[in-house]
Amino acid sequence: MVRAPVAVTELVERARDGQPRAVAKLISLVEDAHPSLREVAAALTPYTGGARVIGLTGPPGVGKSTSTSMLLSTLRADGKRVGVLAIDPTSPFSGGALLGDRIRMTEHATDPGVFIRSMATRGHLGGLAWATPQAVRVLDAVGFDVVLVETVGVGQSEVDVVRLADTTVVLLAPGMGDGIQAAKAGVLEIADVFVVNKADRDGAEVVVRDLKQMISFARGEIRGESWRQPIVRTVASQGEGAGDLVRALAEHHDWLVAHGELARRRAARAAAEVEAIVLRRIRSELADLNGAGLPVLADQVVNRELDPYAAADKLIDELRAGG
Amino acid sequence: MVRAPVAVTELVERARDGQPRAVAKLISLVEDAHPSLREVAAALTPYTGGARVIGLTGPPGVGKSTSTSMLLSTLRADGKRVGVLAIDPTSPFSGGALLGDRIRMTEHATDPGVFIRSMATRGHLGGLAWATPQAVRVLDAVGFDVVLVETVGVGQSEVDVVRLADTTVVLLAPGMGDGIQAAKAGVLEIADVFVVNKADRDGAEVVVRDLKQMISFARGEIRGESWRQPIVRTVASQGEGAGDLVRALAEHHDWLVAHGELARRRAARAAAEVEAIVLRRIRSELADLNGAGLPVLADQVVNRELDPYAAADKLIDELRAGG
DSSP states (O other): OOOOOOOHHHHHHHHHTTOHHHHHHHHHHHHTTOTTHHHHHHHHGGGOSOOEEEEEEOSTTSOHHHHHHHHHHHHHHTTOOEEEEEEEOOOTTOOOHHHHHHHHHHHTTTOTTEEEEEEEOTTOTTHHHHHHHHHHHHHHHTTOSEEEEEEOOOSHHHHHHHTTSSEEEEEEOTTOSSHHHHHHHHHHHHOSEEEEOSTTSTTHHHHHHHHHHHHHHHBTTTBOSSOOOOEEEOBGGGTBTHHHHHHHHHHHHHHHHHTTHHHHHHHHHHHHHHHHHHHHHHHHHHHHOOSSOHHHHHHHHHTTSSOHHHHHHHHHHHHHHHO | OOOOOOOHHHHHHHHHTTOHHHHHHHHHHHHTTOTTHHHHHHHHGGGOSOOEEEEEEOSTTSOHHHHHHHHHHHHHHTTOOEEEEEEEOOOTTOOOHHHHHHHHHHHTTTOTTEEEEEEEOTTOTTHHHHHHHHHHHHHHHTTOSEEEEEEOOOSHHHHHHHTTSSEEEEEEOTTOSSHHHHHHHHHHHHOSEEEEOSTTSTTHHHHHHHHHHHHHHHBTTTBOSSOOOOEEEOBGGGTBTHHHHHHHHHHHHHHHHHTTHHHHHHHHHHHHHHHHHHHHHHHHHHHHOOSSOHHHHHHHHHTTSSOHHHHHHHHHHHHHHHO
16 A cells, blocks of 8 residues: 655644644544554654543443534533543444544534544454554544543443543443343443443432442442442433532542552553554554465465464564575 | 473374373373474374364353353264363353353263363463364364363454354344344354344344344445354253254365365364464574573663564564574
8 A cells, every 4th residue: 555655744743733634634643553653653752651541431322413513512621631532443343433523523523622523443353452542642642632532332342442541430331231231240340430321310329329329239349449439310311410410420530640540541541542552453464464474374274284383483483584 | 380291192093092181181282382292293293183163252141151062962963973172261250151061061071072161361472272183183183073162251353263163153142231232243244143042032133133134234344254143042041052053063074075164163263273383483483592682672671772573573583593
């Protein structure tokens, strides 16, 4: 593929000047895995570390987009510059992401303090694990105070992405069928803050009570730390509970700082980012190997001449020799 | 972690003799990423290539488990030995897999020609991409004629897993809300056979008509080949349409063979399996590196002393030196 050269220094300057098209271009470079990303990362790195990264996740229908919008508006009213990444696992069976994105884009289109982007990474070599931390890095470096990472899907990979956040918000709502039962310990592991959205509906208090019970059962077991996961009631469509949510997030941020946990989480995010870059490069080298490359070895495995571990040995030898 | 040694040769012999506990033990070795897998793979490889691998996927609530059970019973009545892998992405927001599995286990518990297993791979290094092809290999080698791979989730990773199949069945049903609209081109890309389940309900014919339209629009665009994706109507809970589905699968198998596509798909599956083994080994080497290993480099990235690409360069140099 022929790629157009990119004037990286100028692009980074324009993005840091607040030009949304330059920010969008930088994110597109990430999505396209453009060769200039190496230069982009070097140019951005001195400016990183200022943004708070907040992940939002929860089952479909819980009101994630509405809650993200509510949080966005509240943080904007407080003068914060806010970037939003809506992670779209682009399952062939989900499809709401881009629509929701377009609606929100319209709402905030004229606000230079807001940047909203869906990350569509279908078929991407390395996928979400590769693209998301680098996109967060872009928004951090160009000066957003808060980066909201909203996951559209419900799979493990999306949960992993949310784990890249400083603070993870898990949304639940009444009337989601087996929502809570199904959620079980999994949400306790990933949630720093719980939101029970649609709190004006029947059953909301049951969700809150069940959550409280789960939290108290799990205390000391799943999370040994001193952070007590708060439960915030919201009606995101009406903006109700926004202040409580922002306060809970601020408290968690203070706790992270006080306990050295912020540094630990950011190191984990950087490690995941570096590892994904390494693995992507190795996959790309695997694809480029001559001689007994992957396709040849795969045929030998199909024909029962090699077992897959022996084939893997040969590939690793070739990778090493290629260095 | 201390691991018990495994008498691989004996285990493989017992599994090939049809002892379900030995089969279960082999799959557990895959799930645990046991060191003896290397020996297991070598012992199994001579016996591989006999099984037809069929993937089933579709949005939640469409009746995947019921359809898998229906297909299983029909294939059994035809004398086929059938292995089922229910892939559980273990999202904290899904939780139906194990229950459905237990119900089905009970139904077929006394049938030695059936083996059913949920693959729970939460937090697994390399995840589903690593475990699934190796589990398929086990069931293939120990003598199952058909391996059904059913995905519980809806994310990209699950779709990738289904792509490991010889034939992929996409299930849809009426009353799934924006099911078809949302599904769009994605399902056309992955489906070899469509099933419209719950075909006795209102709206089923609308789903069929929409699908037909999508297929005819996409003809020549998305799939250039001569295979025309059939649409099979079923009521899986009543066993209706089972014969039609089995026929459609047999026709697709014949088409795969006639067009050299079976060999191509199996080579792709073997390539994915080998690549996953390579990547997992590299991740494990990354974790074991001394000196400027990943945690040290990640701290330098957080402290803006290194950008992530420069950190990746250093890691790759260390990996090469470590060889």
